[in-house]
Amino acid sequence: MTDRQQALGSGNRRQGPDLWLKLLSWLDWLCWILLITALALAHLAEPDFDSGLVRYWQIPLDPNWDQTLLSYSNPLFASCLALSLFTLGLHWRRNKRQTDSLRLNLYLLVLFSAVALWLLSGLSAR
Template identity: 35%
Template sequence: MKNTKKERRSTADLWTYLLRVLAIVGWGLFVFALIVSYYAAPESDYGLLRYHDIEIRKFWLTPLTGYLYIVLWLSALSSYFCLILDKYRSRRKSDSKHFNILLLLVITISWVSFILVQISETKIV
């Protein structure tokens, strides 16, 4: 049996646009965090670098790590607010579930915890 209910929504409202903007901002901050983490993380210890006695940095850069935390938490907050707005805004089964925003939230929180563990391990050694 076909669903014959008429779609009454004519256009997207302000809340829908806000959800889209929050999702784009969250993913944009995540990409920016990838770039910042490339410069903040310790350098890889390759055999060729050891052979040529090239010094490598084995610690996290503290100022960039602080910025990285801020960017990651802003990305997580953006995705969290997007999920909260979506929960109260979506009422139909046919509405999108926004699994990408949930994935972004899980990845950013796990990334922050990974960085905390890595920094604490480098301070112990």
């Protein structure tokens, strides 16, 4: 050990989660809430399911997507994608050690929101 390492102690000066880690955690939660809200709106916007029982009871169905709910869900997916990319950028700047967490949930958020935005953008253009 060098004199500097002995003066600093064990070399790990972190005392626990600092403000940046708490901010990253809150941004993670916010991204997941945005994604779940957007997915719920997209689920409510999809056409009614046509089954044999529905045809038997002659229940009227709406075969079209609800464009109003899609217009709300697309900006939510876009903001989830942008916020998760921003949070991922903060994570890359903050974590410098090999033992720091990878935050795989951010990569999943980017993937899910980008795919959902891509799929639903074609539906809202119709």
